[in-house]
Amino acid sequence: xTQKRTIVDVDARGRVSLARFxxxxxxxxxxxxxxxxxxxxxxxALTPAEAAHYQDTEAISELxxxxxxxxxxxxxxxxxxxxxxxxxxxxxxx
Numbered sequence: 001x002t003q004k005r006t007i008v009d010v011d012a013r014g015r016v017s018l019a020r021f022x023x024x025x026x027x028x029x030x031x032x033x034x035x036x037x038x039x040x041x042x043x044x045a046l047t048p049a050e051a052a053h054y055q056d057t058e059a060i061s062e063l064x065x066x067x068x069x070x071x072x073x074x075x076x077x078x079x080x081x082x083x084x085x086x087x088x089x090x091x092x093x094x
Contacts, residue, residue, distance in 0.1 A: 008016050018024075023042070031039040046054070053059050069075065
């Protein structure tokens with residue numbers, strides 16, 4: 001598929017609107033080319049902890065297993081530590 005060339009205007013502050021190309025409210029990585037061209041790649045920002053998680057093969061396999069369990073209906077209730085237990089709720093009742 002041949003892409004149509006488009007001329008964009010650069011304002012006095014060096015800004016270009018990329019909205020006409022569907023790029024709104026996003027982050028981009030810009031790779032400059034030797035000939036002065038630019039290659040734009042959509043990007044997402046990660047914290048160092050998130051990046052480490054995505055490099056952890058055990059964590060990735062556990063996540064895939066959990067998603068597969070949820071998709072197949074193999075789920076169970078979970079009580080968070082921050083939630084009072086049923087016994088604690090009963091003892092707080094008048």
